[in-house]
Amino acid sequence: MGIQDIIEGKKQWRAHVARVKALPPDYQIVYKEIQRYIFKVGPVDLLDGPLLSGIVDFFEEGVAADRGVLELIGDDVAAFCDDLIKDSRTYADVYQESITGESGKAGK
Incomplete structure (x- = not known):
């Protein structure tokens, strides 16, 4: 990653x-x-993906439709995330893979 990428x-x-x-x-x-929730437990590819900007897009649409935020996501933020x-x-x-010694395998 070069300085231009950082900027x-x-x-x-x-x-x-x-x-x-x-x-x-x-x-x-x-x-x-x-x-906060997503940064704590979120996906490994968070910075490479459109997740956070997609949430802002979703919220902007909710504002434009004059809907409350809890109407959009429900009462449980963690469940939404x-x-x-x-x-x-x-x-x-x-972390689980590092403990069990597996790499990239889905649950058995």
């Missing part, structure tokens, strides 16, 4: 954060909880 990544992240800050306060709070990443390889999977 471009920072520009993209700042633009992403600006989109989040443009959301209504209740959406921002829920987004931050989702982000788990559903988003259910088919992704997570850091918990990597």
Whole structure:
């Protein structure tokens, strides 16, 4: 990764954060909880994928439709996040594989 990649990544992240800050306060709070949860248990390829920007897109559509954030995701933020990443390889999977000695194998 070169310096240009780092600079471009920072520009993209700042633009992403600006989109989040443009959301209504209740959406921002829920987004931050989702982000915290996903950063803790989320997919290994989080930075390479469109997950976070997709959530902001989803929230922007909800705002445009004049819907409350809990109408969109439900009352359980963790369950919403788990559903988003259910088919992704997570850091918990990597850890489990390191303990069992398996690599990339799905459950038996």
